[in-house]
Amino acid sequence: MLSKLLVFKPSYPVRIFAGLFSILIALGVCAAAGISDIAADTLKERDDQFNGRLIEAGANNYIQQCSRCHGVQGKGVDGQGPAISSLNFLGGPKFVNGKAEQDASGNVINFPSQRLKDLGYGGTIEQYVASVTAAGMPVKSSAIWGAPHPVFSNLYGGPLRPDQVDNVTRFVINWKKQPFTVGVIDSLKPGSESGPAPTPAPLTPAQEAGKAVYLGAAGCTACHAVKGVGNQGGTGPALSKIYADAKTIITSLEYKAAGGKATTPEDYIKESILVPNQYIYPDCPQGPCAAGVMPQTFATTIKADDLANLVQFLSSLGR
Numbered sequence: 001m002l003s004k005l006l007v008f009k010p011s012y013p014v015r016i017f018a019g020l021f022s023i024l025i026a027l028g029v030c031a032a033a034g035i036s037d038i039a040a041d042t043l044k045e046r047d048d049q050f051n052g053r054l055i056e057a058g059a060n061n062y063i064q065q066c067s068r069c070h071g072v073q074g075k076g077v078d079g080q081g082p083a084i085s086s087l088n089f090l091g092g093p094k095f096v097n098g099k100a101e102q103d104a105s106g107n108v109i110n111f112p113s114q115r116l117k118d119l120g121y122g123g124t125i126e127q128y129v130a131s132v133t134a135a136g137m138p139v140k141s142s143a144i145w146g147a148p149h150p151v152f153s154n155l156y157g158g159p160l161r162p163d164q165v166d167n168v169t170r171f172v173i174n175w176k177k178q179p180f181t182v183g184v185i186d187s188l189k190p191g192s193e194s195g196p197a198p199t200p201a202p203l204t205p206a207q208e209a210g211k212a213v214y215l216g217a218a219g220c221t222a223c224h225a226v227k228g229v230g231n232q233g234g235t236g237p238a239l240s241k242i243y244a245d246a247k248t249i250i251t252s253l254e255y256k257a258a259g260g261k262a263t264t265p266e267d268y269i270k271e272s273i274l275v276p277n278q279y280i281y282p283d284c285p286q287g288p289c290a291a292g293v294m295p296q297t298f299a300t301t302i303k304a305d306d307l308a309n310l311v312q313f314l315s316s317l318g319r
């Protein structure tokens with residue numbers, strides 16, 4: 001019986017057909033498994049590409065229509081417009097050394113928009129951005145702004161089509177993936193203003209001496225800008241409000257995670273000059289700040305009393 005089975009020999013055409021047929025089936029199984037994956041992948045890819053193109057289109061409109069008042073990075077421009085890329089405004093994850101802050105069970109914490117809470121606005125942040133962009137604001141929310149918000153939708157007489165308003169909104173909301181926390185000029189809380197800002201106090205002799213160090217041979221102005229003081233360098237962060245920024249930074253998780261030791265703004269400023277790589281300030285005018293750009297030699301090239309005066313001068317900025 002067995003021997004009979006073993007000697008069973010189909011004709012060549014049958015064998016060739018069977019062989020081809022099994023190869024076809026094998027190919028079919030592989031292809032079916034592959035195609036469903038590829039189909040899902042390309043759909044998602046196309047979705048992302050489509051969204052990416054809309055955001056890109058929005059970016060162009062943003063640069064043309066919004067950046068002069070809100071800044072290229074949306075971090076706000078003094079006296080022109082508030083930050084619209086900040087954690088306070090958009091909500092979103094808070095980044096510590098490039099990593100999103102997580103809760104105890106490892107889920108990324110998505111902070112809600114503090115601005116919308118302050119305003120008591122019931123809608124979503126998308127709706128708020130779209131409506132301010134499209135229809136402007138009927139009144140100024142603060143005396144620090146020149147005029148009520150411009151209208152942008154051509155439904156209300158502005159320069160943008162409704163689809164362009166949607167794309168600008170997409171572009172702004174895209175910052176929510178990694179909102180800025182330092183160096184931002186957020187809108188003031190409603191009702192928090194107390195009359196016009198006081199006139200700045202004149203500099204003390206020590207601060208004047210420090211200003212001379214800042215303007216002098218150390219070359220700070222090649223990279224940094226202080227409003228109204230010397231060359232406005234655009235490589236390092238602007239230092240016009242460094243005291244106020246330092247106050248925020250020393251309490252931030254980013255700073256503590258980097259091992260920063262300063263507990264006063266003055267100490268932070270001193271540390272930034274003597275050990276620039278201790279904490280890398282995140283946002284420079286051209287994008288993220290790089291380590292090692294700021295000279296690492298000021299501990300030896302600036303004399304102790306010059307340094308003390310320099311720190312006093314910088315500490316007078318943004319009080």
Ligand code: HEC
Pocket residue numbers: 061062065066067068069070080081082083084089115128129132133137139140141142145146147148149150152168169172186187
């Ligand atoms: C002429 C300057 C100017 C231009 C141009 C401008 N804005 Fe504004 N924007 C402001 C000012 C000033 C405020 C704050 C107004 C207020 O609170 O009364 C503001 C507020 C906003 C807010 C609300 C911020 C908050 O904290 O409540 C959004 C969103 C916004 N602008 C988006 C845009 C977009 C998008 C564009 C471009 C299409 C744009 N703006 C163009 C000056 C401007």
Ligand code: HEC
Pocket residue numbers: 214218219220221222223224235236237238239242245249269272273276277279280281284289290291292293294295298310
């Ligand atoms: C070659 C460019 C360059 C020069 C020159 C330079 N800096 Fe900087 N500085 C940077 C860059 C880039 C950063 C941001 C990266 C970092 O934190 O090191 C920075 C950061 C700082 C910070 C921290 C800023 C913040 O907002 O937290 C301070 C303060 C500072 N510099 C002061 C000075 C002073 C004072 C001088 C002159 C004695 C000086 N820098 C010279 C490039 C420079």
